[in-house]
Amino acid sequence: MKKNFKIFLLGLLLAVASCSFTTNKIETNTDSDKDEVLIELISFVLSRGHYDPKDIDDSFSKAVYEDYLLGLDPRKRYFLEKDIKEFQKFEDKIDDEINNHKISFFNLTHQRLLERIEETKGFYAEILEKPFDFSESEEINTDYDNIPYASSKKELKERWRQQLKFSTLGNFYDLKKEEELKAKEDENYTQLSDEELEKKARETTKNSLDEAFDIFGDLEKKDWFAIYVNAVVEKFDPHTVYFAPRDKERFDIQMRGSLEGIGARLQKKMDNIKIVEIISGGPAWRGEELEVGDVIKKVKQEDEKEAVSIVGMPIDDAVDLIKGPKGTKVTLTVKKVDGTIEDIVIVRDIVEIEETYAKSTMVEKDGRNYGLINLPKFYFDMENANSRNAASDIEKEIVRLKKEHMDGLVIDLRNNGGGSLSTVIDIAGMFIEEGPIVQVRSGDGEKEVLSDRDDSILWDGPLVILVNELSASASEILAAAMQDYKRAIVIGSNQTYGKGTVQNVVDLNRWMRNSDMGNMGALKLTTQKFYRVNGGSTQLKGVESDVVVPDRYSYIDIGERDMKNPLPWDQIEPADYQEWDGYIDFDETIKNSKKRMAKSDQLKLIDESAKWIKEQRDENTYSLKYEAYKTKIAEDEKQAERFDAIQDYKTDLTFESLPYEKNRFKTDTTLAEKRDRWHKSLSKDVYVEEAIHVLEDLKLNNIRKSEMADIKN
Structure with missing residues (x-):
């Protein structure tokens, strides 16, 4: 498996907790080599804490x-x-x-x-x-x-x-x-x-x-050593990863979807640190002085007299100087795009990475409204339990969609690599009365059933889950639970990614008896496997869609089964659960959807395109003669022209942002543009189109709805 030279792996975290497998600590002395101690420490933790040592x-x-x-x-x-x-x-x-x-x-x-x-x-x-x-x-x-x-x-x-x-x-x-x-x-x-x-x-x-x-x-040297350490720990399974101190910080930022800083993405070009993106809504965006293409020359903290030159500085060190706690000021000496030099003062603030968060839209078809929520990951803040998380945001979006009188709901989990286990339980509980959501087993065979204990239901209408080969981990738990309960129809790839393991992030410093070695980083290690409520694991096999549709990943090796050292599939006893009885035509709806998909020229074209993409990826011999190179590209372009119609496809669906977001557009034109692009993409999406067809077909059990209404009253 090819790796970047600077290791930073954004793993699919399912649980962040302290491991309590031992109370022993590592003894060191001042003459100890830090790297040797790190190897001792990691092997110690793995031998006692990994699910399958x-x-x-x-x-x-x-x-x-x-x-x-x-x-x-x-x-x-x-x-x-x-x-x-x-x-x-x-x-x-x-x-x-x-x-x-x-x-x-x-x-x-x-x-x-x-x-x-x-x-x-x-x-x-x-x-x-x-x-x-x-x-x-x-x-x-x-x-x-x-x-x-x-x-x-x-x-x-x-x-x-x-x-x-x-x-x-x-x-x-x-x-x-x-x-x-x-x-x-x-x-x-x-x-x-x-x-x-x-x-x-x-x-x-x-x-x-x-x-x-x-x-x-x-x-x-420590960056290269991280490559060696990860070559060791990844032999245990693909999701056991060592985080050097800086990488752990980045991992936390990705999981919570926010950071404290100026709200700009930086890139090192030769000796210069250049602005490559201004994050919408952040301090730099609000100040309107910093722009893409500007080069940061110096950084001055509010409590320091002199600015520090960052020319030639490693980008990680430069970023450390520029970011900082909310409310503090930083002065950047910047060479503007036009060549002028300016000092720009920015007050640091919480910067939310908007593309991390859930977003929703209302879909209109034949006079009926359907909600669609896209969830990029199951995010949460490890350091602040009261901050926004995937479950609370999904709840808000559903409430907002209900106010607009939606008749059905699509949860789009495509490309969602996972996240917090607790948020999955909370989200699943919004669609069922109560009951088990997932079973978790430790390496010693101890089993725990994680359940929704709240008998209230936020949404009891038609539900569809969209997945693909990159829907992994927490996404698979939600899709599997909704499928086992027959609460939702799952539409997507033949199977999802197939990651059925739980990871804990262990602070390695807590196992050190002496603290003079410096920060040792953290280890994300696999400690448990999770199982569907029907007893089967999603490990390797993933979740098989109720309605299988081809996509561009159909013939590419990207799942857990294609990785090195994956843990095996197995099954345990099913949990005690009752299938949802809110539909009267669940199986018939799936049959009708499969018939439509089999007749779809768009999906046939997508399937042919996926096969061609596979052929292109398998090529490994290329001509270094210009005319031959040119001819090959021309042939490929001609072949690719056959698939242009995929992008030309247009549904008859219309999409509209919810009122609260429309109000934001008045002051945030960038967000308005992002939503406009998203809606244009959705309007060409055959999978979303079919999801709406399925919602149209799903008929609710009116007797059950009447009983539920009586209970609520």
């Missing part, structure tokens, strides 16, 4: 060895064959190093990698000084997993030459197309020559590599 033996060692080297050098363009031969003596010794809390293998590979990176800086600079000949017949194989390591520096340099030529060829093709377009738009325009374009293409390639090596320069 692994034997750290020679087999384990070989798996770590393979994945770690792949993570360090995925394109095999740094290490040489002789390096690998030297490393191989550790292939079955990493287990011994872990058990003895040693890191000789890491130290060797880390030092060697830094040496090779320095050597290859000269490679790419030298190679890109000379023009490439795109008339030569030559091919490149990008199946790096099956390509051997280079046997010599000469062979390694040749590998770099091919890869740089491939990158430059793509840039050259794009520049040629731009020139042709300019000439077409202006008959007096004089196109640049191929020689000029080739030179420009090489410069673009070099600039990209300069930036990449600049990022390498920012990485510290």
